Amino acid sequence: MTDESCSTNPAWMVSYPRVIPERRPAGHVPRAPRWMASFDEPVSLMTSDYLAVQTTDVGSSAARRFADLVRRTHDAGRADAPEAWEIVSFTDAAGAFNLVHIGYWRDPNKHATWVLQAPASSWFAELDAGAIDFGCWHEVIQVPVDRVETIVSKAGWSFGLARCPGVTMRLMTTNGYFGAARDRFPLSAIDPLEAPAPHRRRTAPIRSAGRRLRAECGHNTAIIRSGQHWESAAPDQFEDYEQNLRPKLMAGMEHLLAEPEKEGVASLRIMTNHDPESLHPRRQTSVLAHFNSLEPLETWAESHATHAAIYEHAIRKQREYGEERSVVTWHEVFIVPRNSGFEYVNCHDRTGIMPFATTLLAIEP
Amino acid sequence: MTDESCSTNPAWMVSYPRVIPERRPAGHVPRAPRWMASFDEPVSLMTSDYLAVQTTDVGSSAARRFADLVRRTHDAGRADAPEAWEIVSFTDAAGAFNLVHIGYWRDPNKHATWVLQAPASSWFAELDAGAIDFGCWHEVIQVPVDRVETIVSKAGWSFGLARCPGVTMRLMTTNGYFGAARDRFPLSAIDPLEAPAPHRRRTAPIRSAGRRLRAECGHNTAIIRSGQHWESAAPDQFEDYEQNLRPKLMAGMEHLLAEPEKEGVASLRIMTNHDPESLHPRRQTSVLAHFNSLEPLETWAESHATHAAIYEHAIRKQREYGEERSVVTWHEVFIVPRNSGFEYVNCHDRTGIMPFATTLLAIEP
Numbered sequence: 144m145t146d147e148s149c150s151t152n153p154a155w156m157v158s159y160p161r162v163i164p165e166r167r168p169a170g171h172v173p174r175a176p177r178w179m180a181s182f183d184e185p186v187s188l189m190t191s192d193y194l195a196v197q198t199t200d201v202g203s204s205a206a207r208r209f210a211d212l213v214r215r216t217h218d219a220g221r222a223d224a225p226e227a228w229e230i231v232s233f234t235d236a237a238g239a240f241n242l243v244h245i246g247y248w249r250d251p252n253k254h255a256t257w258v259l260q261a262p263a264s265s266w267f268a269e270l271d272a273g274a275i276d277f278g279c280w281h282e283v284i285q286v287p288v289d290r291v292e293t294i295v296s297k298a299g300w301s302f303g304l305a306r307c308p309g310v311t312m313r314l315m316t317t318n319g320y321f322g323a324a325r326d327r328f329p330l331s332a333i334d335p336l337e338a339p340a341p342h343r344r345r346t347a348p349i350r351s352a353g354r355r356l357r358a359e360c361g362h363n364t365a366i367i368r369s370g371q372h373w374e375s376a377a378p379d380q381f382e383d384y385e386q387n388l389r390p391k392l393m394a395g396m397e398h399l400l401a402e403p404e405k406e407g408v409a410s411l412r413i414m415t416n417h418d419p420e421s422l423h424p425r426r427q428t429s430v431l432a433h434f435n436s437l438e439p440l441e442t443w444a445e446s447h448a449t450h451a452a453i454y455e456h457a458i459r460k461q462r463e464y465g466e467e468r469s470v471v472t473w474h475e476v477f478i479v480p481r482n483s484g485f486e487y488v489n490c491h492d493r494t495g496i497m498p499f500a501t502t503l504l505a506i507e508p
Numbered sequence: 509m510t511d512e513s514c515s516t517n518p519a520w521m522v523s524y525p526r527v528i529p530e531r532r533p534a535g536h537v538p539r540a541p542r543w544m545a546s547f548d549e550p551v552s553l554m555t556s557d558y559l560a561v562q563t564t565d566v567g568s569s570a571a572r573r574f575a576d577l578v579r580r581t582h583d584a585g586r587a588d589a590p591e592a593w594e595i596v597s598f599t600d601a602a603g604a605f606n607l608v609h610i611g612y613w614r615d616p617n618k619h620a621t622w623v624l625q626a627p628a629s630s631w632f633a634e635l636d637a638g639a640i641d642f643g644c645w646h647e648v649i650q651v652p653v654d655r656v657e658t659i660v661s662k663a664g665w666s667f668g669l670a671r672c673p674g675v676t677m678r679l680m681t682t683n684g685y686f687g688a689a690r691d692r693f694p695l696s697a698i699d700p701l702e703a704p705a706p707h708r709r710r711t712a713p714i715r716s717a718g719r720r721l722r723a724e725c726g727h728n729t730a731i732i733r734s735g736q737h738w739e740s741a742a743p744d745q746f747e748d749y750e751q752n753l754r755p756k757l758m759a760g761m762e763h764l765l766a767e768p769e770k771e772g773v774a775s776l777r778i779m780t781n782h783d784p785e786s787l788h789p790r791r792q793t794s795v796l797a798h799f800n801s802l803e804p805l806e807t808w809a810e811s812h813a814t815h816a817a818i819y820e821h822a823i824r825k826q827r828e829y830g831e832e833r834s835v836v837t838w839h840e841v842f843i844v845p846r847n848s849g850f851e852y853v854n855c856h857d858r859t860g861i862m863p864f865a866t867t868l869l870a871i872e873p
Contacts, residue, residue, distance in 0.1 A: 159550040162550075184698075185527075185697075185698050186698075187652060187654055187695055188845055250699075251727065251845050251846065252699065252700070252704060252727070252728070255704040255726075255728075255846065256704040259704055283846065285845065285846050287552060287553070332550075333550050333551075333552065334615075334617065339617060339620040339621040339625075340620070340624060347872075347873060356872070357869055361620075362616065362617070362620035363617070480553055481616065481650050481848050482848055483724065483847055484848065502871060503871070504722055504869035504872060505870050506867060506868070507712075507714075507715075507721070507867075507868040507869060507870060508712060
C-alpha cells in the first residue's frame with residue numbers, strides 16, 4: 144500500500160513503519176540467494192482453499208467422481224475459478240487416502256462466488272453426511288496479505304499462491320538467518336503474532352462419522368506449505384534428493400508427527416502432486432502443517448536436529464551447484480486470525496485439525 | 509500503509525491506487541463539514557465486539573450479574589481490556605430486553621486474549637445453555653482496516669471505534685454525495701464489495717432455546733452503527749431532535765424493520781446508551797444494522813423517502829446552526845469478509861442475524 148506517486152518499486156507490497164525490531168542481524172548477507180512473491184497490483188485478502196475427498200485410493204469411485212467435478216470446474220472457463228490450482232494426495236495417519244484440490248485466489252469475492260457456485264464446491268455443500276460412504280473436507284485459509292510470507296530457492300520458479308497471475312518473484316535478502324520468515328511477514332513490523340490460546344489436544348471423543356462438522360483453530364495459527372520439486376533435477380541431484388535430502392526431510396516430519404503436542408503441531412500432511420489430467424503422481428511434494436503459532440515453527444527450525452540436517456544439506460548442495468542447483472524448494476506461510484474454521488463431512492476423527500480444534504461445531508440443517 | 513519517508517500526512521491511512529473509479533462528482537464541495545477517523549500509527553485488523561444478555565429488564569438478576577461482570581472486567585485494569593467500550597440496551601422485536609457491552613480494539617491479539625480470559629467473556633464461554641433462564645450472545649466483528657469507514661458531524665467529537673486512543677478525527681471532503689460512504693472505504697478503490705450470497709430468510713425452524721448456536725453472515729455483509737447524541741444539545745435543538753428528527757429517524761427504522769427481505773436487512777436494533785456505573789439511560793442512541801452488503805444500504809439511503817426526510821432535516825439544522833449545531837450524529841460501517849459468525853446461547857429464534865444466517869451451527873461439547 145505504498146503511495147503510488149512516491150514508490151520507487153514497480154511491485155506492490157504492504158509495509159509498515161517498524162514498531163517491533165526485525166530479527167535480521169546487522170550487516171547480514173545471505174549464504175544463498177532466495178526469492179519472494181510480490182504483487183504487480185494492490186491486493187487485500189489472499190485465499191488458499193483445500194477441498195478434498197477422503198477415501199481408499201485414487202481409483203475409488205469417490206476419487207474418480209471428485210476428479211471429474213474438479214475437471215468440470217476448470218474446463219468451464221469460470222470467471223470465479225482459482226487463479227492457480229493443483230491436485231495433490233496423501234495417506235493420513237489413519238490410513239485413509241485423501242485426494243485434494245488446492246486453489247488460490249487474490250480476489251476474495253471470486254472465491255466466495257466459487258464456493259457457492261462451482262461444481263466441486265457446490266457438490267461438497269450438498270453432500271448428505273449420513274448417506275455417503277466416503278469423507279469430504281474443505282479447509283479455507285483467508286488472510287490479509289500482511290499475514291503471508293513466501294520463499295523459493297531458484298530464480299524463475301514459483302509455487303503455490305505465487306503461481307497466480309500478477310505475482311512476481313523478487314530477489315531478496317530477508318533470508319538465511321533465524322527469524323527471517325517472521326521478518327518477511329509485513330505484519331511482523333507491528334504485531335508479535337502470538338497465539339493467546341494454548342495448544343491442547345481435545346479430550347472428549349469426536350463424533351465425526353456421518354456428520355458435517357466445523358473445526359476452528361486459534362487466533363494466529365501458522366499454516367505452512369513447504370514444497371520440494373525434483374522432477375526437473377539433473378540425474379545426480381535427482382539421486383541425491385531421493386537418497387539423502389528426502390530421508391532427512393521425512394525424519395523431520397516423522398518427528399513432528401510423533402510429538403504434535405510438544406511441537407505445537409495441530410495437523411501435518413505429506414502431500415504428493417498429481418498430474419491434473421492423468422492423475423499420475425509427480426516428483427513434486429509438499430508438507431502442509433498447522434502450528435499453534437509462528438513461534439513453535441521457529442523453535443523447531445532453530446533448535447531441532449532434524450531441521451538442521453535438512454537445512455544444512457540443502458545449503459551444502461546449493462553451494463555445490465550454485466545456479467545449476469536443479470532441486471527446487473519453497474514454502475508459503477499464512478498466519479490466520481480469528482477464522483471461520485474448516486469443514487469435515489463424514490471424515491474419521493483424526494482428520495485435519497479436528498484433534499486440536501479450539502471449537503468444534505455441527506452444522507444445522 | 510503509506511511509506512513513512514514520503515508521507516506528507518502525520519496520520520496513517522491505508523490507501524490503494526484506484527482501479528475502480530470513485531463516486532465523488534467532479535468538483536464536489538460538501539454542503540456541511542464532516543470528520544472521519546484516521547490512525548496515528550499503523551494498524552491492521554479492527555475489532556468491534558458485542559457481548560450481551562437477553563432478559564426481561566435492566567433490574568433482572570441476569571442483567572445485574574452481567575453488569576457486575578462487566579465492571580470486574582474493566583476495574584481490574586486488564587492489559588487486554590477494550591480500548592473503548594460502552595453499555596447499551598434495546599428491546600428487540602420479540603419483546604426481550606438486551607443489555608450489551610460494546611468493546612473496540614485496534615489490536616486483535618488483545619481481543620483474542622480478552623475473549624479467553626476476561627470475567628464477562630469467560631463467563632459467557634462457560635454458560636450451560638440448557639441450565640440458564642436467560643439468553644446470552646456474542647457478536648464479534650473483526651475486519652482489515654481497509655473495510656472500515658466512519659463519519660461524525662461535529663469537530664471535537666468521536667464515537668464507537670474512533671474513541672480508541674491513537675485515533676484522530678480528521679476533516680474530510682469525502683461526504684455529502686451519494687456513494688461517499690463507499691468512497692471512504694480504502695478497499696473500495698480496488699474491490700466492488702459485492703455479496704455473492706443472496707439475502708434469504710431461513711425457512712427451516714430455528715431451534716435456539718437451550719442451545720449454543722453460531723450464525724454466519726455472508727461474505728461482504730455491511731454492518732452499520734449509526735449514532736445520535738443530543739444530551740449536550742442546546743434546549744431548542746434538544747427539543748427539535750426529540751420532536752422532529754427522532755420521529756423521522758424512527759420512521760426510517762420502522763420501514764427497514766418491516767421490510768427486511770426487500771431492503772436486504774438481516775438484523776436491526778435501536779440501542780440506547782447507559783451510564784456504565786449507574787446503568788441509567790442516556791440521551792445517546794445508535795442503530796446497529798446488518799445489511800446483506802453495502803449496496804442495499806446505499807440504495808435505501810439514496811432512494812427511500814424515509815432516509816431523505818432524515819438527511820434533509822439534519823442538513824437543514826446544520827445550515828441553520830452551523831458550528832453551534834449541538835446535536836451530533838455519526839456512523840461507522842464494517843464490511844465483513846468470510847467470518848467466524850456470531851454466537852447465541854439460549855436466545856429466542858429471532859435474535860440477531862439468526863433468521864437470515866447463511867449457516868447455522870451448534871457448538872459441540
